[in-house]
Amino acid sequence: MSQPGTAAPPSGLAHTLLNGMRLRCPRCGEGKLFSAYLKRKDACDNCGQSFVSLDADDGPAWLTIAIVAHIIIPLLWVFERDGSLSYGTEFLILALVTIACVLVVLPVAKGLFIAAIWRIRRDER
Numbered sequence: 015m016s017q018p019g020t021a022a023p024p025s026g027l028a029h030t031l032l033n034g035m036r037l038r039c040p041r042c043g044e045g046k047l048f049s050a051y052l053k054r055k056d057a058c059d060n061c062g063q064s065f066v067s068l069d070a071d072d073g074p075a076w077l078t079i080a081i082v083a084h085i086i087i088p089l090l091w092v093f094e095r096d097g098s099l100s101y102g103t104e105f106l107i108l109a110l111v112t113i114a115c116v117l118v119v120l121p122v123a124k125g126l127f128i129a130a131i132w133r134i135r136r137d138e139r
């Protein structure tokens with residue numbers, strides 16, 4: 015607990031990961047993490063924290079697949095159980111929902127991974 019007047023930015027693990035999921039700097043929570051949809055910035059505009067070596071590689075893609083599959087598979091099950099839609103209509107709906115979910119989840123997953131990597135490296139020092 016911080017004393018009044020000596021408030022430092024919260025630095026708990028959950029706060030760090032939440033900053034990443036908000037696509038914000040894991041250190042200060044203010045500067046943007048990406049300069050484009052998935053393009054990581056080199057440093058935070060607010061605090062100057064370097065993001066250069068924070069590469070999430072394939073982790074965000076795997077997390078996105080795991081999350082989106084838990085949305086699409088039950089939806090597919092509902093469509094098949096109902097049976098009122100043609101296969102073409104089912105495919106169109108599932109493809110559009112999949113694309114929309116991936117577009118939403120992927121940057122959040124990448125922000126989460128970058129924040130986690132930043133946190134792990136910070137704690138190793």
Ligand SMILES: [Zn+2]
Pocket residue numbers: 039040041042043044045058059060061062063
């Ligand atoms: Zn920052």
